[in-house]
Amino acid sequence: MVATKTAQAEPKRPSNKSDKVVIGLTGGIGSGKSAATNKFAALGIDIIDADEVAREVVTLGSEGLTKITEHFGHAILLEDGTLNRAALRECVFNNSEEKQWLNQLLHPLIRKTMLQQIADSTSHYCILSVPLLVEGNLSELCDRVIVVDCPESMQLERAMQRDGSTKQLIESIMASQATRKERLSAADDVIDNSKTIEFLNKQVIALHNEYSRKYSANNENSS
Ligand SMILES: CC(C)(COP(=O)(O)OP(=O)(O)OC[C@H]1O[C@@H](n2cnc3c(N)ncnc32)[C@H](O)[C@@H]1O)[C@@H](O)C(=O)NCCC(=O)NCCS
Numbered sequence: 001m002v003a004t005k006t007a008q009a010e011p012k013r014p015s016n017k018s019d020k021v022v023i024g025l026t027g028g029i030g031s032g033k034s035a036a037t038n039k040f041a042a043l044g045i046d047i048i049d050a051d052e053v054a055r056e057v058v059t060l061g062s063e064g065l066t067k068i069t070e071h072f073g074h075a076i077l078l079e080d081g082t083l084n085r086a087a088l089r090e091c092v093f094n095n096s097e098e099k100q101w102l103n104q105l106l107h108p109l110i111r112k113t114m115l116q117q118i119a120d121s122t123s124h125y126c127i128l129s130v131p132l133l134v135e136g137n138l139s140e141l142c143d144r145v146i147v148v149d150c151p152e153s154m155q156l157e158r159a160m161q162r163d164g165s166t167k168q169l170i171e172s173i174m175a176s177q178a179t180r181k182e183r184l185s186a187a188d189d190v191i192d193n194s195k196t197i198e199f200l201n202k203q204v205i206a207l208h209n210e211y212s213r214k215y216s217a218n219n220e221n222s223s
């Protein structure tokens, strides 16, 4: 059910990473990363979620929000002074220079916070969920990479329904991300999310059992 690259040698542990076992999880917009991480969390695994961290680094009073307000003006804020995320979404995904500006501001802040959260994690392994794992070369932080995969037409349909965004906006977000083929080529394990949530959950449980066997033994050997 879960596709795993068993034929190839076990990926080498990168020399520049922490002693924590980090399983990267990625997928395009609307592919089901949150659905998969919810299940890993229910199994007791620590989740480091780039989308959540991206929210933390722009909270009221943060350096991130101050710089965004200086750049886009006060019109980018809601009445209570917090970020108008829908307005910023429209802004950056319709203008590649603005998107690049925002990425350059936020990605170093997001990376720093994620590294701290990895260092603080206590489960046998942790899940690092990052939409732009492949694009941002973050697989260097990971022992393995899971790709949550479904056809692009499904990503589009699910993201439009969830966000109430137009087809054109979701398509422009998808166009700014790696292609399905590029992402799949970076995968050690693939979760097929083209069917029901139950089918997705079963695959998460199978991977969790495999990682728990493998990495609890590793942790005991290294302690
Ligand atoms: C533009 C913002 C404010 C829109 O917020 P919104 O609440 O509408 O969306 P959310 O943050 O939940 O992102 C939804 C999805 O959009 C995609 N996405 C978000 N940012 C980017 C980006 N810079 N490039 C490509 N895809 C992106 C991802 O698939 C993500 O899961 C927000 O996405 C943002 O701050 N983006 C820049 C930070 C970033 O790169 N985040 C992605 C994690 S590294």
Ligand SMILES: Nc1ncnc2c1ncn2[C@@H]1O[C@H](COP(=O)(O)OP(=O)(O)OP(=O)(O)O)[C@@H](O)[C@H]1O
Pocket (backbone or CB within 6 Å): 027, 028, 029, 030, 031, 032, 033, 034, 035, 036, 051, 131, 158, 159, 162, 193, 194, 195, 196, 197, 200
């Ligand atoms: N197998 C499935 N069947 C039906 N709906 C699903 C399935 N998997 C996910 N969804 C729904 O599709 C939408 C997108 O899923 P989810 O939020 O998990 O994707 P994501 O990869 O985290 O998206 P993003 O990159 O935008 O954060 C959600 O509304 C979710 O409930």
